[in-house]
Amino acid sequence: MTRPADKLRIDPDRLWATLMETAVFGATARGGLCRLALSAEDAAVRRWFVAACEAAGCTVTVDELGDIFARRAGADPTLPPIAIGSHLDTQPTGGRFDGILGVLAGLEIVRTLNDSEIVTRHPIEVVDWTNEEGARFAPAMLASGVFAGAFGADYARDRADRDGVTFEAALQAVGFKGPHPAGDHPLAAHFELHIEQGPVLEDAGMEIGVVTGVQGIVWLDVEIAGLACHAGTTPMGLRRDALQGAARLAQAVDAVGRADPGVSLSTIGVFEAYPGSRNTVPERVRMTVDLRHPRVEGLERMEAEFRAAAAEIAAALGLDIAVTPVWSSPPVVFAADCVDAVRQAAARLGYSRRDIVSGAGHDSVYVSRVAPTGMIFVPCQDGISHNEAEAITPTQAAAGADVLLHAVLAFDRGDDVA
């Protein structure tokens, strides 16, 4: 059945003009943005955003961590809002679209619904989550994490930047400390449009990425201990060469990453041998291991295979290999009804599309703990992001915003999308 709403499209020129209009806040000479969380530049774009949302008829509230919620009323005031959220802060040499597209597409959707006088059942709430990037205050996705209960609000308030300025002090300085407790209201759903920040969609010639989840990460520190000895006097069979053990282990790490082609990823980012002398057999190697997989069982299998390889190499070469967990982030699988809403919206609008697992973290990672969540990716040029050269076309921005609009409307109607 064709619904009149199916003809609805956002205004591509207005969306692009809005993106460019806000790109003056924190603009860099090389065409990017430096808009660190709760900086003067971030405050400027926040003030712009609040004014624009109010001009579009939204009621704006701010919570105790500076998260901005711009609500367009729905027909049924008893229903929780469908949130459209992302972030307006950037990396120090960031681009003009990472996060920003997701927030301003939300504003464009509100304007589009206004133009067509469409009343949704649920309220629609456009959200700017504070400090997504983690560039000024670590960790990343801080305020959405508090909203979802992953961190306490006090933990967020106490985070300090490089100059010792706390999140709380910065928030008060820019005048965006609101009265509402973080996480004080439920969301019917959370939808986030974001640039892919990787090369997969562009490489595949796809217009839309239907994000099914976010891959999990395990970080390990590895310390390999052997024995330092003279390179000229110690026969090969009598050595306990830490570097040779590390070399074999490096190959094992690579094999673990290739075991599930196109899905699993493994990286050794740091590799240091000691004492670092030309004619001494290395006694110690320190390396880091980064394992990624979209499913819990996959990630566990990768770590188990890595540990088994380490034990085998240690026994074969007479080495001690210590593996220490440093940090991990479990895989996220988005809600099936939200993912389907995105997939079917892309299909109805005639866009080429493929399922994709996010390689990067997003506010949706945490929000998905408390609300059904879906994400849409659009390709970015050469997959470049966290870079002033980050680029998308107006057509790509509009495609993502139209899919977002129709996914939200389908969720609002409660379409049977299965």
Ligand SMILES: [Zn+2]
């Ligand atoms: Zn982002």
